[in-house]
Amino acid sequence: LRRVTAFPRVTLRADDPDADASLGAEPPPVIDRDMKQLEAVLREGSAREERTLILCDNDGQAERLEEILGGRSGTLPTGTTIGIGSMAGGFVLSRATPVLRVLTDHEIFQRSRRVRRTRRFRGAVSLESLSHLTPGDHVVHIDHGIGIFRGLETLEIAGRSIESLTIEYAGGEILRVPVHRLDLIERWVGEDETARPKEIHKIGGRSWSRARKKTEEAIRRMTAELLELYARREAGTGHRFTEDTHWQKEMESSFLYEDTPDQRTATQDVKRDMESERPMDRLICGDVGYGKTEIAIRAAFKAVQDGKQVAVLAPTTILAEQHRHTFEERLADYPVRVGSLSRFRSASETRDLLSALEGGDLDIVIGTHRLLSSDVIFHDLGLLVIDEEQRFGVKHKERLKEFKASVDVLTLSATPIPRTLHLSLSQIRDLTLIKTPPRDRMPIITHVLPWSDGLLSEAIHRELDRGGQCFFLHNRIETIHTVAERIRTLTPEATVAVAHGQMTPRDLDEVMTRFVDAEVDVLVCTAIIENGLDVPNANTLIVDGADRFGLSQLYQIRGRVGRSDRRAWCYLITPDRVTEEARRRLRVLEHHTELGSGYQVALRDLEMRGAGNLLGADQSGFAHAVGIDTYLRLLERTVREIRHAEELGETEHPEPEISLAGSAFLPEEYVSDSAQKLHIYRRLSRIRHHQEVREIREELRDRFGPLPEEVERLVDATTLRLVGQRLGIERILVRGRTARINFRDGVHPRLQALQGPLADHQVDVEVRRIDPLSLALSAVGAHRLTTTLIDVLSLLVEEGEARAA
DSSP states (O other): OOSSSSSSOOOOOOTTTSSOOOOOOOOOOTTTOHHHHHHHHHHHHHTTOOEEEESSSSSHHHHHHHHHHHHHOOOOOOOOOEOOOOOSOOOOTTTSOOOOOEEEEHHHTTTOOOOOOOOOOOOOOOOOOOOOOTTEEEEEEETTTEEEEHHHEEEEEEEEEEEEEEEEEEEEEEEEEGGGGGGGEEEEOOOSSTTOSSOOTTOOHHHHHHHHHHHHHHHHHHHHHHHHHHHHHOEEEOOOOOOHHHHHHHHHHHHOOOOHHHHHHHHHHHHHHTTSSOEEEEEEEEEESSSSSHHHHHHHHHHHHOEEEEEEEOOOHHHOOOOOOHHHHHTTTSOEEEESSSTTHHHHHHHHHHHHHTTTTTTTTEEEEGGGGGTTTOOOOEEEEEOGGGGSHHHHHHHHHHHTTSSSEEEEESOOOHHHHHHHHTTEEEEEEOOOOTTOOEEEEEEEEEEOHHHHHHHHHHHHTTTTTEEEEEHHHHHHHHHHHHHHHOOOTTTTEEEEETSHHHHHHHHHHHHHOOOOOOEOOOOOOOOSSOOEEEEEEEEETTGGOOHHHHHHHHHHSSSSSOOOOEEEEOOOOOHHHHHHHHEEEEHHSSSTHHHHHHHHHHHHTTTTTTTTSHHHHHHHHHHHHHHHHHHHHHHHHHHHTTTOOOOOOOEEEESSSOOBSTTTTTOOOOOHHHHHHHHHHHHHHHHHHHHHHHHHHHHHOSSHHHHHHHHHHHHHHHHHHHHTEEEEEETTTEEEEEEEOOOOOOOOOOOOOOOTTTTEEEEEETOOOOEEEEEEESSOOHHHHHHHHHHHHHHHHHHHO
């Protein structure tokens, strides 16, 4: 038990030694989600001086229950304690003195009755890829173009050792880039891992400058219009939702599973957006089965409590119906009216639903693109939830733009299309990643194979033998029944059913219900199962003709299995001869089996498709010419420039030149792995605040031990570079106990602010020149001059920021 500050101490008494020694255990009172009933039980127990211990699965549940029971006063009834612990069920010890009552949160909220142990989320680590350069890789220098990376090289310059990145250009020319300028380097990424750039550029040549200029112009033209749309939204004023109510906390507490850390973060992000005046436009990017729907339900419930309507847009009828069932189940205890608009509804049911929607008698409507029709009129729409936006067409997206102008929009996606993903990365759209896998979730074993009766029979039988079910996806309706008969022949003992989009709504609904209820062993179906279908007992998937699907689509399909704590299997069946492009797609999917790899698959999709249509027009040529990473960097820079074009007062000074006496690099004996070195150098070169330098210093000390002098100098130089850039310093030269600081033309800091700190550190200052300003410093105290410079210049930065504020 944790968090129990005053554990209820009880005593069992028996005056007669031969008396019955039973504990007098009785069942706990039935609460059944009735918070008033729970409060009454606790008040009555308090009045009789009884003790009550409520056990919760986790800290989040405990905090929410404390808020619910504490009310405005924030205090629990006397004798009531909330703790963290696991127990199959509650009980009452009526013979104890005082009487002890133990309740569990899963009984209070009528959730699954199972013992939950407090432990770390385990299973595969969510994927976080770091692309390490290896000699021979193509890289792009933002100023000089595409070259070949030859490795890290230690140079001796004026008796000092520094490490540099060596790049070979056309004609055998060598460019050595100091490690503190690694922010100028990007890895060249083409359409696949075997692609090569059209040419290696020449240092100082025109080819690269022309390619870069054309790319920047194309990016600028297409970004301006898009950013204008998002800028109008930023400036707009939407409905400001109220903070969480008592009901909101109660509903969230009844969630069957423990929130993952990323899920909690996503929930907080969505609530913060909804409670602000600016209309929300947030993308929740999480792998299949990572709890995105629960976040949508919480947001919808929050909107409904403010009297607003909610529209949930799903790409398929089956998914819309499943969402309806999930929303109704989660919100069954509250006065929330949920309806669905799809082809499963008759004409009269559709008319009644549309009438209720327009009149305000329906709170949440869930449907397919039918929701975007002109005859669908909302009484007061406040929140639009879009599941898998990439599945909707151009016309639908135009209609969505109209909605987005005035209401809060929450988009859910497991593998966002490159354009959506990139807009998020470009800070045009808010993005929250859910990368933490649910507890006990295991990766899906994926195989790419030709058709084999023996292998398919073995795969299906293995799943059936453990009491599971199978998906068999065959995406051709004209031959689907023939394939189903083949499966029946291979597994005569299995119950096989067929599901496809041309079936009548009633028949399709019946088949899917039977499959969900485990009455069907093998479901032979088309790609209608692609999005969101949740059948935890189905953990073997066979995809016939996998070469005909796109990468993101295949990833979504694979997500139909592996949604429980069982090992899942995916077999991608392909013909003997497939195109090279299809082979690459399948190889990517076979490789990315890690939990949380949906985000990585989307990035890989971006690479393979050449960044085409990123901003609404064909950009493949430009992206291929400069490399994907460089293209994205130019795009990000262009977006930032356009967004801040009016903020002319914020001019950024170039980085200063830093010269410290002695070597400044990561010695081989300190960090031996070149990939680790490159990663650390890259991080140091991209730091934008000196607080991050302190964090890296602590990390290095923790990972590799005390910092040698060379590493101390490297980190100090990074800090001086940052503060020097902020202050407009052109050059800092430190030699022993003397230093020189040269400021740029037109920069005039308040030197009075330096007098006190420099005197405290026993440093003398001499002004050498006034315009541009040049200072000579000499240390007479015991402090290291470099450390003193960092402290003093950091104070000068803070003083300048305070004046600006």
